[in-house]
Structure formats: structure tokens, C-alpha cells
Amino acid sequence: MEVGSLHRLGEKKMASQLLDVNISKKYSSMDVLDNLVFSVEENEFLVIVGPTGCGKTTLGNILSGIEKPTAGKVRIRGEIIDPHVHNISYVFQEPSCIPWYTMIEDVSMGLEIRGVDGAKAIQRAKDVIKLVDMAGFEDYYPWQISGGMKQRVAIARAYATNPDLLIMDEPFGHLDAQTRYLMQIEIMRIWEQEKKTVVFITNNIEEAVYLASRIIVLSKLPAHMKGEYTVDLPRPRDLTSPEFLEFRATITRECEIVE
Numbered sequence: 720m721e722v723g724s725l726h727r728l729g730e731k732k733m734a735s736q737l738l739d740v741n742i743s744k745k746y747s748s749m750d751v752l753d754n755l756v757f758s759v760e761e762n763e764f765l766v767i768v769g770p771t772g773c774g775k776t777t778l779g780n781i782l783s784g785i786e787k788p789t790a791g792k793v794r795i796r797g798e799i800i801d802p803h804v805h806n807i808s809y810v811f812q813e814p815s816c817i818p819w820y821t822m823i824e825d826v827s828m829g830l831e832i833r834g835v836d837g838a839k840a841i842q843r844a845k846d847v848i849k850l851v852d853m854a855g856f857e858d859y860y861p862w863q864i865s866g867g868m869k870q871r872v873a874i875a876r877a878y879a880t881n882p883d884l885l886i887m888d889e890p891f892g893h894l895d896a897q898t899r900y901l902m903q904i905e906i907m908r909i910w911e912q913e914k915k916t917v918v919f920i921t922n923n924i925e926e927a928v929y930l931a932s933r934i935i936v937l938s939k940l941p942a943h944m945k946g947e948y949t950v951d952l953p954r955p956r957d958l959t960s961p962e963f964l965e966f967r968a969t970i971t972r973e974c975e976i977v978e
């Protein structure tokens with residue numbers, strides 16, 4: 720079958736640009752990221768895939784401003800990214816709920832730290848807990864809910880501050896296959912509703928093709944860009960359709976994983 724739905728970047732005109740990335744990163748003498756140059760559009764769902772240990776988390780940390788590149792810059796709407804200035808949310812692989820906080824306290828705390836007054840913070844926390852389909856669990860503690868539910872709360876916390884950019888680093892990596900699939904459906908529903916820019920890191924190619932508006936494939940260490948694909952399959956995507964399977968096979972080949 721001809722892969723008519725694949726486009727090398729450049730065939731489609733970019734919409735409004737949010738991030739402009741041009742970076743390299745070394746740890747001591749080890750080259751980790753090798754001259755990565757790409758942009759991220761407003762409201763897109765960009766997925767970064769690459770083999771284990773290739774530097775995906777390092778890239779996420781640099782995009783968020785937590786870590787500095789050794790060379791080059793990340794710009795957000797033209798300004799050098801700074802987590803103290805720009806509103807960036809990060810969802811990690813391990814859900815990081817505070818054990819002695821209820822769900823509503825956990826989500827509202829981040830807002831209060833940012834100066835939102837108590838009543839408004841609670842209301843916004845209720846809204847985003849509802850957004851992730853956790854209404855009714857506001858007064859539960861982390862030890863009373865499942866791993867998937869904790870990750871929903873982490874996503875609620877990430878959306879609560881209405882961020883310019885959401886970075887998700889293998890957020891479903893520790894979940895069982897069925898919960899992972901349900902979470903993929905959920906994250907799509909939320910993304911389509913909220914229209915936030917998401918950079919999603921994964922080494923699961925099926926997940927990448929299911930979620931992405933665009934996929935960037937990284938090479939093994941030191942990571943350089945191997946390919947960039949616009950995914951224009953209709954949503955919700957059918958994991959068993961010939962088009963989906965063809966796309967998955969193409970990305971798998973690009974990652975040099977034998978299917």
C-alpha cells in the first residue's frame with residue numbers, strides 16, 4: 720500500500736509557532752542531543768519517539784527550561800524559555816501525589832503557590848478534576864486510588880494553571896495495557912477540548928501513532944532527528960485499520976525496530 724498519509728515535514732505549511740528549538744546537550748564528555756532543530760505549533764500534539772536511553776527525558780527537561788542546553792536555545796513565542804516566567808506544566812512517568820493531601824488539596828496547591836486565592840483555586844481544582852473524569856474523588860488520598868487515577872490527577876494538576884505548554888514524559892509507561900489504552904483515549908478527549916500544546920514523549924510506537932498530530936523520531940545516542948511525520952489519520956484512530964498499521968510499520972522501520 721502506498722503510504723499516502725505520510726508527509727515529510729516541509730510539505731505542510733506551519734501554523735502559528737509556539738516553540739523554536741535549536742539545541743545540543745552534553746553530560747561531561749558524553750554527547751546526548753546532537754543539534755536538534757525543530758519547531759512546535761500552537762495547539763499541536765507533538766510526539767517524540769526514540770529508543771531507550773537516547774535522550775528523550777533530557778530533551779523534555781530542556782524544553783521545560785529545567786535543564787539548560789550545552790549549545791543553542793529553546794524559544795517560546797520568541798523569548799528564551801524560563802520556567803519562572805513561562806507557564807509550562809510537566810507530567811512525569813511516576814504520578815507524584817503528596818501522600819497527606821487529598822486530590823482537591825493536591826491540585827489546588829499548585830494554583831495557590833501561583834497566587835490564585837483559596838476559593839478560586841478550589842473551584843478551578845474542582846473543574847479540572849471533573850475534566851479528567853475524577854469528580855467524586857476530590858476528598859480521596861493517593862493511597863485510596865489506583866495508579867491510573869493518580870495519573871489522571873497529575874494531568875488535572877498540569878491543566879489547572881492553563882499552561883502555554885504541556886510536556887508529558889512517558890506518562891502512561893507504568894500502567895497496564897488496558898488502563899494505558901483508556902488513558903490514551905482520555906488524553907485525546909482532553910486535548911481536543913482544551914486545545915493546549917502538548918509535547919508527549921514515549922517509546923511506544925502504537926501510542927505515538929494513536930495520539931500524534933506529528934511525530935519526531937530520534938536516533939540512538941547521541942540523538943539526532945531521524946524523521947518527522949505529520950499524522951493525518953482521522954480521529955478517533957482505529958488501531959486495527961490498514962492505514963494505522965501501515966503508519967505504525969513505517970515509524971517502526973524508522974526507529975530500526977523489527978516488527
Ligand SMILES: Nc1ncnc2c1ncn2[C@@H]1O[C@H](COP(=O)(O)OP(=O)(O)OP(=O)(O)O)[C@@H](O)[C@H]1O
Nearest residue numbers: 746751769770771772773774775776777778922940
Ligand atoms: N543529569 C545527568 N547527568 C549525566 N548523565 C545523564 C543525566 N541525565 C541523563 N543522563 C544520561 O543521558 C543519557 C540519556 O538519558 P535520558 O534519560 O534523557 O534518556 P531517555 O531516552 O529518556 O531514556 P528512557 O527511554 O530510558 O527513559 C543516558 O545515557 C543517561 O545516563
